[in-house]
Amino acid sequence: xxxxxxxxxxxxxxxxxxxxxxxxxxxxxxxxxxxxxxxxxxxxxxxxxxxxxxxxxxxxxxxxxxxxxxxxxxxxxxxxxxxxxxxxxxxxxxxxxxxxxxxxxxxxxxxxxxxxxxxxxxxxxxxxxxxxxxxxxxxxxxxxxxxxxxxxxxxxxxxxxxxxxxxxxxxxxxxxxxxxxxxxxxxxxxxxxxxxxxxxxxxxxxxxxxxxxxxxxxxxxxxxxxxxxxxxxxxxxxxxxxxxxxxxxxxxxxxxxxxxxxxxxxxxxxxxxxxxxxxxxxxxxxxxxxxxxxxxxxxxxxxxxxxxxxxxxxxxxxxxxxxxxxxxxxxxxxxxxxxxxxxxxxxxxxxxxxxxxxxxxxxxxxxxxxxxxxxxxxxxxx
Amino acid sequence: xxxxxxxxxxxxxxxxxxxxxxxxxxxxxxxxxxxxxxxxxxxxxxxxxxxxxxxxxxxxxxxxxxxxxxxxxxxxxxxxxxxxxxxxxxxxxxxxxxxxxxxxxxxxxxxxxxxxxxxxxxxxxxxxxxxxxxxxxxxxxxxxxxxxxxxxxxxxxxxxxxxxxxxxxxxxxxxxxxxxxxxxxxxxxxxxxxxxxxxxxxxxxxxxxxxxxxxxxxxxxxxxxxxxxxxxxxxxxxxxxxxxxxxxxxxxxxxxxxxxxxxxxxxxxxxxxxxxxxxxxxxxxxxxxxxxxxxxxxxxxxxxxxxxxxxxxxxxxxxxxxxxxxxxxxxxxxxxxxxxxxxxxxxxxxxxxxxxxxxxxxxxxxxxxxxxxxxxxxxxxx
Numbered sequence: 001x002x003x004x005x006x007x008x009x010x011x012x013x014x015x016x017x018x019x020x021x022x023x024x025x026x027x028x029x030x031x032x033x034x035x036x037x038x039x040x041x042x043x044x045x046x047x048x049x050x051x052x053x054x055x056x057x058x059x060x061x062x063x064x065x066x067x068x069x070x071x072x073x074x075x076x077x078x079x080x081x082x083x084x085x086x087x088x089x090x091x092x093x094x095x096x097x098x099x100x101x102x103x104x105x106x107x108x109x110x111x112x113x114x115x116x117x118x119x120x121x122x123x124x125x126x127x128x129x130x131x132x133x134x135x136x137x138x139x140x141x142x143x144x145x146x147x148x149x150x151x152x153x154x155x156x157x158x159x160x161x162x163x164x165x166x167x168x169x170x171x172x173x174x175x176x177x178x179x180x181x182x183x184x185x186x187x188x189x190x191x192x193x194x195x196x197x198x199x200x201x202x203x204x205x206x207x208x209x210x211x212x213x214x215x216x217x218x219x220x221x222x223x224x225x226x227x228x229x230x231x232x233x234x235x236x237x238x239x240x241x242x243x244x245x246x247x248x249x250x251x252x253x254x255x256x257x258x259x260x261x262x263x264x265x266x267x268x269x270x271x272x273x274x275x276x277x278x279x280x281x282x283x284x285x286x287x288x289x290x291x292x293x294x295x296x297x298x299x300x301x302x303x304x305x306x307x308x309x310x311x312x313x314x315x316x317x318x319x320x321x322x323x324x325x326x327x328x329x330x331x332x333x334x335x336x337x338x339x340x341x342x343x344x345x346x347x348x349x350x351x352x353x354x355x356x357x358x359x360x361x362x363x364x365x366x367x368x369x370x371x372x373x374x375x376x377x378x379x380x381x382x
Numbered sequence: 383x384x385x386x387x388x389x390x391x392x393x394x395x396x397x398x399x400x401x402x403x404x405x406x407x408x409x410x411x412x413x414x415x416x417x418x419x420x421x422x423x424x425x426x427x428x429x430x431x432x433x434x435x436x437x438x439x440x441x442x443x444x445x446x447x448x449x450x451x452x453x454x455x456x457x458x459x460x461x462x463x464x465x466x467x468x469x470x471x472x473x474x475x476x477x478x479x480x481x482x483x484x485x486x487x488x489x490x491x492x493x494x495x496x497x498x499x500x501x502x503x504x505x506x507x508x509x510x511x512x513x514x515x516x517x518x519x520x521x522x523x524x525x526x527x528x529x530x531x532x533x534x535x536x537x538x539x540x541x542x543x544x545x546x547x548x549x550x551x552x553x554x555x556x557x558x559x560x561x562x563x564x565x566x567x568x569x570x571x572x573x574x575x576x577x578x579x580x581x582x583x584x585x586x587x588x589x590x591x592x593x594x595x596x597x598x599x600x601x602x603x604x605x606x607x608x609x610x611x612x613x614x615x616x617x618x619x620x621x622x623x624x625x626x627x628x629x630x631x632x633x634x635x636x637x638x639x640x641x642x643x644x645x646x647x648x649x650x651x652x653x654x655x656x657x658x659x660x661x662x663x664x665x666x667x668x669x670x671x672x673x674x675x676x677x678x679x680x681x682x683x684x685x686x687x688x689x690x691x692x693x694x695x696x697x698x699x700x701x702x703x704x705x706x707x708x709x710x711x712x713x714x715x716x717x718x719x720x721x722x723x724x725x726x727x728x729x730x731x732x733x734x735x736x737x738x739x740x741x742x743x744x745x746x747x748x749x750x751x752x753x754x755x756x757x758x759x760x761x762x763x764x
Contacts, residue, residue, distance in 0.1 A: 006393040
């Protein structure tokens with residue numbers, strides 16, 4: 001095994017853990033918290049809840065809500081200006097991947113200056129960031145755990161992957177209660193995002209013993225708990241999805257991802273499609289394409305999905321992929337690319353793949369994937 | 383599930399990872415590293431190796447070697463004086479549990495003042511500690527990962543457990559190469575310490591989904607790799623023991639331990655016995671005593687040890703404990719307390735248990751253990 005690194009934030013997990021938000025901020029010297037969230041969380045009452053918690057600890061706050069799905073570079077740059085103007089310190093994100101990635105981008109620009117695109121790629125951030133305390137509201141993106149930050153470059157219409165250990169938040173507060181106020185659609189999307197994280201990190205070229213167990217555990221928990229969670233909304237099932245997402249995030253943050261996420265970022269940048277919608281469409285096509293590069297690992301994934309082995313590794317892997325396809329179909333989500341993109345835009349897929357091949361996530365894909373391989377996966381998923 | 387916390391250091395793991403020691407110190411602002419190690423590591427050439435690595439990065443160092451097995455309070459207090467006098471910054475420990483716990487103790491006293499005994503128990507440390515970069519030389523104590531520090535109080539002849547999140551080092555550099563220069567005796571002792579960490583954390587009252595997988599994985603790796611590692615000294619087997627120890631440490635640091643470690647600390651304090659010698663003697667007696675409080679969990683442990691299930695949970699658990707006893711016997715280590723303690727000192731066991739019952743580790747034991755329960759376990763292990 002080569003040298004491997006494993007870094008995660010301090011995690012505070014469980015029902016009611018949101019109540020620790022103020023104490024966590026204080027531990028990092030908070031006087032004026034920069035709170036980032038969005039209208040959905042305002043409407044569900046969670047933003048007010050966090051404000052109350054901060055106030056009860058005697059902490060001032062300033063609230064920034066300039067967040068949209070697929071956060072844009074200019075939103076981040078405006079947010080950084082707002083942060084500096086207000087003399088805020090600890091950055092607290094309350095939301096899904098878009099909110100948390102916006103908050104991370106603000107942390108980078110506020111402390112390192114320049115534009116978001118200056119930091120695209122791996123390890124480009126030089127100066128330390130403000131303390132970050134994150135409260136994820138979905139069980140999927142893993143931005144609260146990971147060293148990833150994904151921001152759209154509005155001019156180039158691409159999603160930039162910014163990867164740096166310094167982007168790992170100081171503290172992640174994971175409270176499954178928040179999932180209760182989420183729509184079925186969002187729970188499915190974010191859980192499948194976590195599933196894609198788990199699968200891609202498990203077959204990553206830099207997977208390690210510290211990430212592998214987390215990946216497999218996440219796959220198991222999502223396959224067994226996503227449907228019960230949607231049907232019953234029981235806190236037990238939602239909590240298991242939160243555990244799965246946290247585990248998958250520990251894995252992908254340290255083992256990175258693969259070509260499915262590379263294509264998903266590029267597609268999302270080009271067509272402004274929500275990230276979680278793309279995985280049920282692309283994931284199994286990419287798994288088939290990667291299969292020959294990592295048969296034993298795909299078989300382990302298959303074994304977890306199926307809860308049994310077939311006669312050999314290849315059969316187990318394939319049966320797992322088929323079961324996964326059935327699973328996605330049974331969830332009633334789009335499973336073909338043509339359900340998202342017009343026929344007349346189909347020709348843009350070549351450009352999507354030419355961008356995707358340079359996405360940092362593609363570096364760790366088990367197969368040395370060319371843009372032509374990616375296009376083939378997209379066409380199979382069409 | 384109640385609210386649970388999970389905190390670990392950044393981990394740099396793998397063959398040759400020691401070469402990152404200088405860069406890691408620099409990342410934490412090192413100008414003059416305070417290096418703590420012992421004569422064994424000097425003789426094996428590792429201390430010089432670290433000094434060379436630091437010098438090649440242009441970092442000054444000062445070397446402290448006042449370390450013995452079962453480190454004493456006064457050694458720590460002297461070390462802190464030496465640290466302050468020399469104007470050192472980053473504390474780097476290179477060694478086993480004794481070296482690392484000495485280094486942690488020095489970090490506490492140098493930054494918080496007072497005596498070691500002022501910090502006995504949980505969460506008594508108030509001011510931040512100097513940055514700590516640790517390089518474990520054994521695969522067992524887990525002090526490089528954990529929030530624990532065990533120091534002997536020489537006046538009271540007890541081992542003090544100091545537990546605080548701030549005792550988690552900033553970076554743990556785990557290089558399996560170092561294990562190659564360790565004696566068979568030390569590899570066995572430290573692996574069985576890791577095994578005890580894994581087992582006690584798995585049945586702990588505050589085990590969480592984030593610690594449970596780590597515990598079971600460690601048990602599996604140690605059962606399958608300890609003998610091959612001793613026989614072949616292959617780097618592959620030694621690496622697996624390092625992975626096991628790191629995993630077990632992630633588990634016990636966050637789920638804590640149980641009455642076996644409580645008794646082991648007390649015995650070690652009273653008789654100055656090396657910590658790793660005690661587990662093969664006490665562990666299975668304590669497991670039998672705890673069994674009825676946690677049958678399903680003991681059955682999971684049994685399943686991992688045996689690689690199969692028996693007809694019911696209780697039988698699986700018991701068969702696992704028996705197999706573990708055979709395993710210890712086959713390693714040729716002491717498995718009875720009378721092999722360590724004279725008959726005339728047997729009467730002191732009551733005092734040992736009366737101290738142990740107040741050890742912080744006993745708080746998370748699945749059975750609400752009294753000193754009489756502990757004495758019974760000791761007598762069974764006599």
